[in-house]
Amino acid sequence: MHRPAVLTARQAADLIADGDVISVSSSSGLGCPDAVLAGIGERFAETAGPRDLTTLHPIAAGDMSGIKGIDHLARPGLLRRVVAGSYPSGPSKAEPPRIWQMIENGEVEAYNFPSGVLYQLHRAAASRQPGVFTKVGLGSFVDPRLTGGRMNDATPERFVRVEELDGEEWLFFPSIVPDVAVIRATTADEHGNLTIEEEASPLGALDLAYAAHNRGGLVIAQVKRLAEGGSLSPQQVRIPGILVDAVVVAPDQMQTTQTPYDPAISGQLRRPLSALDPVPFSLEKVIARRAAHELRSGDVVNLGFGVSALVPHVLVEEDLAGAVSWVIEQGAVGGVPLLDFTFGVSVNPDAIMASADQFTLLQGGGFDRTLLSFLEIDRTGSVNVHHLPGRRHVTAGVGGFADIVSAAPEIVFIGSFTAGRRDIAVDDGGLDIRTDGPHTKFVEQVASPTFSGAHALARGQKVTYVTERAVLQLRPEGLTVTEIAPGVDLERDVLARSAFPLLVSDELKAMPAEIFQPHRTGLRLPAAPPHSRIAALRSRDA
Template structure:
């Protein structure tokens, strides 16, 4: 019988060689492989290895202290390609001070790029990014002076007399994923995770380039005891499995709590038990925004005031079932957690993959979007990417 290769987190860190491109899959601290990330940091601090890494990530992956913050050491990562660093102060400092090569690409385009790479394509074409700072005729997503002289990682192409952005492939050497259970073959579930994310596309992208897939799990069960429909990644695609030794600290469902079954769809809590948002200026702004809602509207909530407040207001007002709230992570309905726990919700009606949600947003599109912003121009132009030296990223 096929058997998974079970190793320690320290051994997993030793599998990451100098100069590798590493791709962790998570959002905020949801699904972050903390055991492995901590060991990578420990190894670099003690030995100076692994060094010269390229860090590729679609979502922001931190709660201001953990997640990919563990990799924010000068010399450890040579290049970062990501979308959002608003909850990653060490990365923002390194980017602002040109201590790392830094490219910012749209979050959804990175998530979907994994799928394009997985199926053998050299990259991904999209209208998303045209005319923005991502456009190579503007800045090419280059976030500091160190990066500006470097080659573009996006192109402009023409198809059927129309312009498109072309996001180039980024071959993956090591993909880090997290699951709830795996069996003795390594077949992995994500049943207690609060998001589905883009786990399988990232895994298959890594395998396409001969990369290594390392999974962190809570528990191992007997082969054949997992419902095949619950398997997120077949064990044949996973090279190494790390069983978390301290799940209360390193395998939390999200930053603020270890596990709550109402955030992964296992139970529902009474709507009246969900605490209302306190009245302040943030609630005042969001409440005015919700007056624009109409029956049947499909809504997207961005980070900041929208995600933190709109769902709670709709629940208080008893209109949650008259609209459909969505978040980029792939959740539908319910009441969203906020702040460092962005992207998850209680009492959801549905949950799809992160990359699949971006298919919807890029394609059909929602009826109403509530956006967070840093700066707003007189013409309605929004900047949420870089305020002075603060490099939050586009998301």
């Protein structure tokens, strides 16, 4: 019977060879095998090895709080290349995470690719396919006709290619084969079988393990505890022991790197929603309330980080918590997604899918709409969410954003109209813009496109932009203002605050006055139409 080695984190680090490609399963602080990564950093500090590693991260490893995740490896000489869907973000006024300092200084080659594509690349490597053909990223900074996902001048020019198949353009990402996969679970038995009962998501652990194992590599699993061989329920095992070569026990492993175990996040109990903290009345809450008006009861809706994450909590406040099924890229389906740096998990989820499988839903457009944040919007409707010049470390990168917008039937971008110090009061059912932000987010051309407005129009997607003072739509003739907030002057506060001319709808109307009041709004969502075949059946039976 197979029995993996049980090692300390420092011993596991000795398994890493110079030049290895290491794939890490994590999502910021969620599911991060931090002890093993710390062990590799400890070995390098002691021995100056291993050297020249390439690391793969479908979603970031580590978060903004201290030296965690990839920052254990962010040392010149240890790290040669990083390929990641996202990177740890940090506050704008604090020292950037180590990995960002290395990227900015040109001390490491670095690519930023869509998270879903990176998961698919692992599946391609596991099944010995040459790579991934996808439309995800076309027209964005990932497109090699722009930057090809390169994050600095030290990074080689060519990785992604544009290919034509049957008269259509596709991006081609060649397979990357990992030598080592570092994954995380809750329990390992003596045969290496892994269960994830206290994890908020399996993320892509199985796919990473397959990719390394099938190509002759090693799989190192960090767990919280060991169990007797054969004592784990086969139905609960998410990674079979035949794939696991070494186990590292980290008994103080938390559910995320910042939060202890919460059974309502891992689906082991349901917590009363009254236990959730209410969202304070603010300008951001006003924006989230208006975005909620884009929803329908029965919708399946994807959700991104930022202001958009407030929308589920607005629905809770309006007694509409079950009206919408939320799907987030880390794997939760249903429930109420949490906020800030616990984003990525949900309280009371209906299901917890592998992140790699969740991206199959998202890339295929199997949902009704997505709510996402933005940094900049330009005259073509293109959006930048990943690149803040001079402060790139404040952002996390593309993550699953490009995967999600590639096929979403409807996209709702949510954020403030301007940036910087400002004084905008929510007063008497409307806005009072006393001092506006000095920087408009509606710019002539975005610094780097994460989303292409031209491609969205060609695909027939409905795109809406919700801000505190105006709602706009992307139309073939241009970006068009369809609603303005009570108290807002259209010319002074909207049109003159855009760096390019905005169109104004002939049916311009006021945003709902009730969203600007501190009390509940009485929101009611129209019902989503049934599937066309269900509707036809009901019509026939009637």
